[in-house]
Amino acid sequence: MRSRLSLISDEYGRAGRLGPVHVVVAPEDAPPFPVDAIAVEEDTHLLLSSEDVVEEPDEEFDELVAAAGEKSTITPGSVLVRKGDPLRLLAIVHDIDCEPTWQEEWIASAINGVIEESEWRRLESVAVPLIGTRHGNVETRRVALWLGRCLSRTAFRFLKRVWIIAPAGSEVELMWALRSEFAGK
Numbered sequence: 001m002r003s004r005l006s007l008i009s010d011e012y013g014r015a016g017r018l019g020p021v022h023v024v025v026a027p028e029d030a031p032p033f034p035v036d037a038i039a040v041e042e043d044t045h046l047l048l049s050s051e052d053v054v055e056e057p058d059e060e061f062d063e064l065v066a067a068a069g070e071k072s073t074i075t076p077g078s079v080l081v082r083k084g085d086p087l088r089l090l091a092i093v094h095d096i097d098c099e100p101t102w103q104e105e106w107i108a109s110a111i112n113g114v115i116e117e118s119e120w121r122r123l124e125s126v127a128v129p130l131i132g133t134r135h136g137n138v139e140t141r142r143v144a145l146w147l148g149r150c151l152s153r154t155a156f157r158f159l160k161r162v163w164i165i166a167p168a169g170s171e172v173e174l175m176w177a178l179r180s181e182f183a184g185k
Contacts, residue, residue: 014171016179018151022161025175027168028129033161036123037087039114041134042080043094043101044073048135073097077109079117087121089114091131102136108146115150118159125161140170141177148178 014025015032024032042048074080074092082088091110094101110131118126128147132138147164166174 014175016175018162019156021151021156021159023151023164023178024161025164025166025171025178027171028165029168031127032163033125035086035125035127035161035163037089037118037121037125038127039079039089039091039110039129039131041094041129041131041136042090042092043096043135044076044092045096046074046080046090047096048094049088049090076103076106077113079110079113081117081121086127087123089117089126093132094135100136102132102138104138104142104146107132107138107143108150111143111147111150115154115159119154119157122158124158125163126159127163127165129165130167140167140174144174144177151178 016023026032040049073095076092076095078092080090080092082090091107091114093106093110095106111128114126114128114131130138130140130143130147132143133140144164144166151162164174164178
């Protein structure tokens with residue numbers, strides 16, 4: 001049986017409980033609690049999360065071109081884990097060789113992967129942005145609904161808190177969208 005999201009009292013109307021999990025929709029600059037991991041929107045070549053530092057390569061141009069052709073890309077829809085505090089869960093949702101760079105299936109798969117990886121690693125808290133909206137033109141409400149579907153289908157064992165990172169000013173609207181998604185299940 002799927003859990004329903006119930007709103008809990010907070011002064012902003014942006015928090016809820018989904019079974020044992022406390023769900024909060026809040027902007028990036030107002031974290032509601034510390035997290036064990038944060039999801040990051042990424043592409044198949046890992047270019048989006050690369051550092052902004054440009055260094056002169058030691059290799060010759062021909063060697064660089066050959067190496068780039070041999071480098072394999074990462075499967076769209078998958079999730080990679082990078083060490084850090086908090087852990088970084090790289091949600092591979094863009095392929096810069098495609099137009100558009102994203103597909104709905106990749107985003108939904110990566111969202112599921114972020115939650116599954118969090119449970120597998122026995123994390124208690126995770127921050128999940130509206131994956132696909134930062135570097136793609138995916139509608140925020142659609143991503144919130146995909147995230148809501150994933151959360152409503154998850155049998156939580158370890159996660160206790162999920163922070164949905166949303167654009168400032170959209171928190172209440174997105175929480176109500178999540179609540180209506182769960183109520184319909």
